[in-house]
Amino acid sequence: MAVNEGLSRLVARAQPRHRTTAEFVEATLREAILTGVIAPGTPLRQEDLAETFGVSRMPVREALRQLEARALAEFHPHRGAVVAEISAADGADIGAIRMALEPMALRLSLPALTAADLDQAEELIAEMDGEADPGRMGELNRRFHMTLYARAGRPRLLALTEQHLLAADRYLRFQFAALGYRPRSQDEHRALLAACRAGDADEACRLVTEHVGQAAEQLTAFLEGREAG
Amino acid sequence: MAVNEGLSRLVARAQPRHRTTAEFVEATLREAILTGVIAPGTPLRQEDLAETFGVSRMPVREALRQLEARALAEFHPHRGAVVAEISAADGADIGAIRMALEPMALRLSLPALTAADLDQAEELIAEMDGEADPGRMGELNRRFHMTLYARAGRPRLLALTEQHLLAADRYLRFQFAALGYRPRSQDEHRALLAACRAGDADEACRLVTEHVGQAAEQLTAFLEGREAG
DNA sequence: TGCCAGGATATTGGATACAATTTATCACCC
DNA sequence: GGGTGATAAATTGTATCCAATATCCTGGCA
Structure with a gap:
């Protein structure tokens, strides 16, 4: 089940014109976060994202790590990542x-x-x-x-x-x-x-x-x- | 076989006091790159790094993605990552x-x-x-x-x-x-x-x-x- | 001799299944 | 009521397999 309706639409529209799946996931998630399609604080569950994107969990994890480095996602070890809060x-x-x-x-x-x-x-x-x-x-x-x-x-x-x-x-x-x-x-x-x-x-x-x-x-x-x- | 002698020593000395293996790998690699233990342009082969750190390839890949986001490594799809060049x-x-x-x-x-x-x-x-x-x-x-x-x-x-x-x-x-x-x-x-x-x-x-x-x-x-x- | 095509090879990229670890929750007992 | 231990759920990590692709090398051809 898709966690987020808006994200699903974004994924459907997105052209996977990227070199690797991880980059495609990262770019799409980044856009979704930056445009507000996914609200601050939303949990980014690996399994759900993998299903939404139709990929395995591995590229999703790589993408999440990159988002973390860009301060667009926050990691809590063994609890998962959430969309960066706004303050x-x-x-x-x-x-x-x-x-x-x-x-x-x-x-x-x-x-x-x-x-x-x-x-x-x-x-x-x-x-x-x-x-x-x-x-x-x-x-x-x-x-x-x-x-x-x-x-x-x-x-x-x-x-x-x-x-x-x-x-x-x-x-x-x-x-x-x-x-x-x-x-x-x-x-x-x-x-x-x-x-x-x-x-x-x-x-x-x-x-x-x-x-x-x-x-x-x-x-x-x-x-x-x-x-x- | 370890790709890099200096890195092996760094890994041996490093305290895995990190929350996750991926963070441990990332921190150690980052230090190795920043201190010049690994020279610019050195290939960062996943298999070798995994063996050097004594972990599987997944945390290594996550670490490499984070290093890429910090401009400490350069990715070439299907060719692998190399330590960021100096120019x-x-x-x-x-x-x-x-x-x-x-x-x-x-x-x-x-x-x-x-x-x-x-x-x-x-x-x-x-x-x-x-x-x-x-x-x-x-x-x-x-x-x-x-x-x-x-x-x-x-x-x-x-x-x-x-x-x-x-x-x-x-x-x-x-x-x-x-x-x-x-x-x-x-x-x-x-x-x-x-x-x-x-x-x-x-x-x-x-x-x-x-x-x-x-x-x-x-x-x-x-x-x-x-x-x- | 020079060059292009095509296959061999090595490595990354990705999928899948399973075990380990940790966190959070929640009933339970003192 | 508060601390405690079992339990559930999620991430994290491992192992293994296969696919995709870049590089290299070789052989044929002009």
């Missing part, structure tokens, strides 16, 4: 990491950004303007940020940055699920892009730090209120 | 990440540092002064940095920071193995500690950024020279 403290943690990584990525990338990159960022802003679907919005936002960082030439840094953008997005979806989705103004993104076009690295870094910091602050306020009451 | 590009990457994370960790931690913390940092500097063993030196250096960041109250940020301190240390050991060990002056550490004692966050962050940046630059120069010739 105000962890949200602030992710925010702090973003505020550290993203200005660095932007500063390294900015001098190498091409006109095509900047135009693509502009298009992404236009798409975000008036986007009604929070999931699509998160993806566009992520792509906008990553477009600006893409030329940093630092694969590790970019991977870490994207990983924490995704983690932040998970938190945002969680907030939207509770409070409803209210699209944000694109003014901050536009100002950031303008600074990039002008080649003003200091100003761009300042803006991105402020932008990320504000988002983290809003989120933390919501989460703390939720934990208090 | 100038990756060294610069790690340096950039440290330069992003450590000032953030320090800024968050500094206001909460206690007199005991600062005294312990001072002791660590004294120990480093004249330390002849590069391995011990790396550990002391890491503990010095982490002591200053410890009060940040951001577990994720600190874990990431320590992870990349360890990665940088691996590179440093590699350099020492090639060029011989030459102890560095503790002046930069002392200046950093002084700024922390004075509660001067801006100066402390500036110093730590400079300190990390210089270390990364030296390392990159060595690695680029090595790759060129």
